[in-house]
Amino acid sequence: MAHDPPLPIPLALKPGDPPVFPDPRRADGDGLIAIGGDLSEARLAAAYDHGIFPCHGPDSPPIWWSPDPRAVLQPETLHVSRRLKRRLRQRPFQLTWNRAFLKVMRACGRDRADGRWIVPDMLRAYHRIHEQGWSHSLEVWQDARLVGGLYGVQRGRLFAAESMFHLVTDASKIALVSAVRALHSAGIELFDVQYLTPHLASLGAREWPRDAYLERLGELVGSPLDLSDPNRLLDPGA
DSSP, rough: OOOOOOSSSSEEEOOOOSSSSOOGGGSSTTTTTEEOOOOOOHOOOOEEEEEOEEEEOTTTEEEEOSSSEEEEETTTTTTOOOOHHHHHHHHEEEEEEESHHHHHHHHHHHHHHGGOOHHHHHHHHHHHHHHHHSSSEEEEEEEEEEEEEEEEEEEETEEEEEEEESSSSSSSHHHHHHHHHHHHHTTOOEEEEEOOOOOHHHHEEEEEEEHHHHHHHHHTTTTTOOOOOOOSSSOOTT
């Protein structure tokens, strides 16, 4: 029986095309998968379910990536320095879950030079999937002021962290450590941070070969998990 030929990489997409991507295992180390298309809910779901995410600048169409290797941050490798442990015990911040999603996204775009990829169409698209219950934010507050946080995408028992920010010392570290602990406690089994940076490495992030990441992802994305309850947030002093 004849088989359809594999899709080319990078695949050229038009808005409204079916939400289908090439097999990311065929991409090179940079992980470029496709260019164009749109940020519809169906396309974002198809992307994250297959280990692909969008990243593009303000004057570019969506660009879709699945790098090799892939960085993950798991509870068993999480490194919390003694200084940060003391800071956590001091409880200098208040943590909330899904209380200020758009504010966190906007702050991530302002706080970092590489945040320029958080363009208006990304804000709208991720807010839509947040309203549908599969994109989440963790907020860090100090005296009722939002001083840090992160946001990401949940697919089954995967949490794909997209970006984080801080306005005061340690706010983003506390957001990340708290998110890893809380989400693992709630049932997340794979915490994706996309690319390994020195900062993430210092907190215990590790690189996985893309094949290993995709194999584990395939075991987890179809497993339902409700993360809507803010009471799932771990005690920040734990």
